[in-house]
Amino acid sequence: MILGVISAMTEELELLLKDMSIQEETKKANMTFYRGTLENKNIIAVVCGIGKVNAAICTQILISEYNVSSIINVGVAGGIGKNIYPGDVVVGKDLVQHDMDTTVFGDPHGQIPRLDTFDFKCNDILVKAALSACEEIKEINTFSGRIVSGDQFISSIEKIQWFEKEFNAIACEMEGASIAHVCYLNNIPCVVIRSISDNANNGAHMDYEKFIPIAVRNSTIILKSMLEKL
Numbered sequence: 001m002i003l004g005v006i007s008a009m010t011e012e013l014e015l016l017l018k019d020m021s022i023q024e025e026t027k028k029a030n031m032t033f034y035r036g037t038l039e040n041k042n043i044i045a046v047v048c049g050i051g052k053v054n055a056a057i058c059t060q061i062l063i064s065e066y067n068v069s070s071i072i073n074v075g076v077a078g079g080i081g082k083n084i085y086p087g088d089v090v091v092g093k094d095l096v097q098h099d100m101d102t103t104v105f106g107d108p109h110g111q112i113p114r115l116d117t118f119d120f121k122c123n124d125i126l127v128k129a130a131l132s133a134c135e136e137i138k139e140i141n142t143f144s145g146r147i148v149s150g151d152q153f154i155s156s157i158e159k160i161q162w163f164e165k166e167f168n169a170i171a172c173e174m175e176g177a178s179i180a181h182v183c184y185l186n187n188i189p190c191v192v193i194r195s196i197s198d199n200a201n202n203g204a205h206m207d208y209e210k211f212i213p214i215a216v217r218n219s220t221i222i223l224k225s226m227l228e229k230l
Contacts, residue, residue: 001230004068005045005223006058008175011212012075013047015220020045029057033066039227044068048175051151052097055175059182070126070189072226074219076211077173078154079199080164081143084171086199086206087214089140089222091130092147092192094119095177096167099150109166110148112181119146120180123189126226130193133225137218145170147192149177157200164201171196193222 007013020043022036031054034045044066048058055073062068077090084090096110096119103109111118127144134142148169154160163169176192183190195215198205206214 002042002044002066002068003227003230004062004066004071005043006048006055006062006071006073006179008048008050008055008075010047012216012219013045015216016045016223019220019224028061028065031058031061033061035066039224041227041230051174052149052178056178056182059179063182063186063188068188070123071179071183072126072223073176073179073190073192074223075173075175075194076197076215077147077171077194078160079171079196079204080160080201081145081170082202084143084196084199085141085202085204086196086211087140088196089134089142089218090147090171090194090196091127091134091142091144092122092176092180092194093127093144094121095147095149095180095192096120096169097150097177097181098148098163098167098169098172099152117184120177120184122180122191126189126191129226129229130191130222132229133222136225137221140218143170147171147173147176147194149173149175155200160200193219195219
């Protein structure tokens with residue numbers, strides 16, 4: 001079993017890399033892929049960069065060139081559900097690309113034309129392992145549901161409320177759905193785990209400098225615990 005771990009930003013992966021026994025670093029598509037072990041599991045960890053194209057390219061490299069058996073995406077996200085606050089964790093059940101719009105042809109928002117699915121589902125086993133790992137961090141609340149992704153930084157409360165109404169989404173970010181899309185096309189299990197930085201829907205936010213160490217710590221604890229359970 002080889003597990004691929006993707007983050008969009010360096011800060012999100014730095015603690016994990018410190019804990020890994022790194023055996024090799026390889027650069028592909030201007031991304032550094034770290035091959036090593038953690039909790040006696042074979043890991044390929046990589047920072048993909050921000051946005052759906054970066055994330056999709058990275059995911060396909062992990063699948064085609066490193067033969068990963070499953071992929072975990074960790075990072076930060078904006079909350080949508082009114083009961084979700086900074087520091088909480090969202091585990092994706094499924095993902096949709098909110099900025100895909102071919103409604104002029106009669107498709108619903110988010111539907112990729114001529115694809116046989118509307119949403120991209122996370123693997124049940126990985127979701128259960130993630131939720132079980134989250135339970136070990138007593139001071140956080142954990143939610144599971146739909147995450148929407150798009151190449152937009154969302155700060156508008158109107159847009160957040162539209163995500164909630166249109167997609168029944170509980171969090172939004174910029175990479176997860178494209179990672180899940182590539183995994184779907186390759187029949188590779190995946191899960192997306194996000195720490196919440198803010199929520200325009202309830203006016204809650206946390207200073208970035210305060211939030212990032214919390215998010216990174218939680219992600220690392222969750223990942224290490226998941227590896228023990230897989």
